[in-house]
Amino acid sequence: MEWTDEGIVLGLRRHGESSAVVELLTREHGRHLGLVRGASGARMRPVLQPGNTVRAVWRARLDEHLGMYAIEGLELRAANLIAASHGVYGVTHLAALVRLLPERDPHGDIYAQLEYALNDFEQAGEAAVHIIRFELAMLTELGFGLDLGNCAATGETTDLIYVSPKSGGAVSRSAGEPWRDRLLPLPAFLREHDEPPGWSDQDLADGFRLTGLFLLRHVLEPRGQGHSDAREGFINAVARIRTRLAQG
Numbered sequence: 001m002e003w004t005d006e007g008i009v010l011g012l013r014r015h016g017e018s019s020a021v022v023e024l025l026t027r028e029h030g031r032h033l034g035l036v037r038g039a040s041g042a043r044m045r046p047v048l049q050p051g052n053t054v055r056a057v058w059r060a061r062l063d064e065h066l067g068m069y070a071i072e073g074l075e076l077r078a079a080n081l082i083a084a085s086h087g088v089y090g091v092t093h094l095a096a097l098v099r100l101l102p103e104r105d106p107h108g109d110i111y112a113q114l115e116y117a118l119n120d121f122e123q124a125g126e127a128a129v130h131i132i133r134f135e136l137a138m139l140t141e142l143g144f145g146l147d148l149g150n151c152a153a154t155g156e157t158t159d160l161i162y163v164s165p166k167s168g169g170a171v172s173r174s175a176g177e178p179w180r181d182r183l184l185p186l187p188a189f190l191r192e193h194d195e196p197p198g199w200s201d202q203d204l205a206d207g208f209r210l211t212g213l214f215l216l217r218h219v220l221e222p223r224g225q226g227h228s229d230a231r232e233g234f235i236n237a238v239a240r241i242r243t244r245l246a247q248g
């Protein structure tokens with residue numbers, strides 16, 4: 001068995017003195033593990049950092065075996081990602097989200113969105129928007145997508161400013177006004193039909209509250225899990241950075 005694919009490094013664990021089992025999210029073969037010999041050497045260590053995009057050749061005698069990876073770097077962005085606290089936490093949290101996917105099951109849209117997010121992660125606010133959108137994409141991929149395209153009560157497609165915490169459907173301003181205290185705010189940058197440019201710190205907080213609620217209810221708690229410490233670390237790091245920038 002052999003295939004060649006592009007993949008994003010999610011993590012690795014040591015195996016013996018110099019090898020490691022490397023976990024990739026590949027474009028066509030999903031989340032996939034493989035053994036890399038010499039992983040701790042000076043040549044491979046910078047390549048096998050979480051967040052890097054690599055070209056991987058996987059070989060095994062049988063498909064169900066762990067197999068061996070031969071890896072070369074394509075986009076070595078990890079050094080920039082770990083230079084900021086939000087980058088360290090963000091990459092760790094994204095990897096934790098991807099691990100919710102079944103192993104060896106292709107998820108091309110998730111791969112593309114992860115790569116897009118990592119390529120635009122330098123600014124803390126942009127990175128936060130990307131992670132919120134990625135969490136929404138993961139909910140959809142796992143079968144729990146939110147319906148944010150039209151009002152659950154009236155069918156309207158504009159002025160959608162709320163989300164029902166029960167159904168996950170968007171609610172328009174007029175329909176939701178009587179129950180506004182029971183509804184979740186829908187941040188402007190997540191509105192499909194009337195998205196204005198930019199976002200505020202409150203928008204980011206509302207976005208994380210929205211995705212966090214449904215991830216916890218539908219995905220994490222049924223598996224006996226909670227949100228990763230990296231998620232909270234990322235949110236706090238972004239808040240600190242944006243506060244510092246606002247203070248000049």
